[in-house]
Amino acid sequence: MRGGWKIVVPSYSNQGWQAYWKEGRLGSCVPENEETASEIQSRWVELLSDLSDGARVLDVATGNGILLGHAEMAAKRNGKHYALTGVDLAPIDPARYVPDLSEGLQEARFLGGIPAERLPFEEGDFDVILSQYGLEYADLGKALDEIKRVLVRSGRLIWLAHCEGSEVVDQNLDQDAQISLLLAPGGPIDAMTGLLAKLEKGKRSVHAETKLRVALSEAEKYCGEHPPANVVREVCTIIADTASRYQAYRLQDLKQMVMDSRKRLLAHRQRINDLLAAVLRPDDIEFVRVQLAGPAWTSVSFSEMCVGVDSLPIGLLICARRTGS
Numbered sequence: 001m002r003g004g005w006k007i008v009v010p011s012y013s014n015q016g017w018q019a020y021w022k023e024g025r026l027g028s029c030v031p032e033n034e035e036t037a038s039e040i041q042s043r044w045v046e047l048l049s050d051l052s053d054g055a056r057v058l059d060v061a062t063g064n065g066i067l068l069g070h071a072e073m074a075a076k077r078n079g080k081h082y083a084l085t086g087v088d089l090a091p092i093d094p095a096r097y098v099p100d101l102s103e104g105l106q107e108a109r110f111l112g113g114i115p116a117e118r119l120p121f122e123e124g125d126f127d128v129i130l131s132q133y134g135l136e137y138a139d140l141g142k143a144l145d146e147i148k149r150v151l152v153r154s155g156r157l158i159w160l161a162h163c164e165g166s167e168v169v170d171q172n173l174d175q176d177a178q179i180s181l182l183l184a185p186g187g188p189i190d191a192m193t194g195l196l197a198k199l200e201k202g203k204r205s206v207h208a209e210t211k212l213r214v215a216l217s218e219a220e221k222y223c224g225e226h227p228p229a230n231v232v233r234e235v236c237t238i239i240a241d242t243a244s245r246y247q248a249y250r251l252q253d254l255k256q257m258v259m260d261s262r263k264r265l266l267a268h269r270q271r272i273n274d275l276l277a278a279v280l281r282p283d284d285i286e287f288v289r290v291q292l293a294g295p296a297w298t299s300v301s302f303s304e305m306c307v308g309v310d311s312l313p314i315g316l317l318i319c320a321r322r323t324g325s
């Protein structure tokens with residue numbers, strides 16, 4: 001690893017991810033359907049099974065290390081051991097924040113505050129570099145240069161990137177619409193805030209109660225028209241429940257609960273916006289193609305990864321091998 005390391009913060013804040021990894025989730029963009037999640041895991045295990053024993057694996061934009069978990073499983077199944085490293089721009093620390101972290105991930109090296117554009121490693125430090133929905137957040141030119149530098153000659157790059165038309169991107173667009181409804185002026189969060197403000201002044205207000213009822217019924221209509229609308233459903237169920245039994249709670253606690261919900265939704269919306277900005281558009285894909293067409297790369301492939309009974313695309317799988325040049 002390089003000495004004298006200085007963090008270079010890219011132009012955007014990465015705000016949405018600052019607290020996310022502290023909530024203990026192993027990965028982001030994990031499908032709720034367990035079969036699909038397990039199919040994705042199997043794909044990665046398959047992709048990572050033929051690495052040599054002792055392979056040095058780096059996961060760029062690792063989050064809490066879900067991909068390294070798949071690498072660990074691939075190694076174990078084949079009686080091997082991989083040396084796992086994960087870096088992320090966010091202040092990650094899976095050993096601290098993830099309950100029941102696997103033994104392999106407890107041994108892995110995780111470094112937070114590390115941009116893909118400036119990796120704190122020496123030339124050829126890794127045999128394999130992975131990324132799942134990560135590298136595309138970075139400045140592609142700089143990040144690919146860094147990957148080329150720290151990948152050993154004949155080492156492999158395996159990168160699953162967000163791309164247009166992917167199911168993951170579509171789901172995020174859908175969640176964005178749900179969050180907009182919840183946070184809209186006159187929407188459920190706003191109406192509940194208004195009701196609590198009235199109650200704080202010691203008055204019940206028929207007007208504020210009616211506004212909340214209208215907001216909740218609009219939200220219900222939305223859920224009927226756009227199933228499953230889980231985000232709207234979950235937030236509105238809590239609001240409706242607490243509003244109907246508000247005397248059972250301290251007003252301060254209710255206000256805090258609404259403020260926390262708003263904060264969580266705003267952070268979620270920020271992550272969605274960042275994701276949408278990171279999606280590889282045709283121009284970006286062309287740029288990556290040109291970079292990987294250079295003399296430093298060989299065996300380059302681009303293919304959609306599709307999963308589930310309907311074989312829905314979940315991203316663009318980009319693979320390449322470092323040449324000797």
Ligand SMILES: C[S@@+](CC[C@H](N)C(=O)[O-])C[C@H]1O[C@@H](n2cnc3c(N)ncnc32)[C@H](O)[C@@H]1O
Nearest residue numbers: 017027028061062063089090115116132137138
């Ligand atoms: C969609 S998450 C993917 C995390 C993980 N790979 C997974 O599959 O769960 C994107 C991650 O990219 C990280 N990120 C964003 N910009 C980055 C950059 N320039 N360098 C390194 N990591 C970055 C974020 O902090 C976030 O953890």
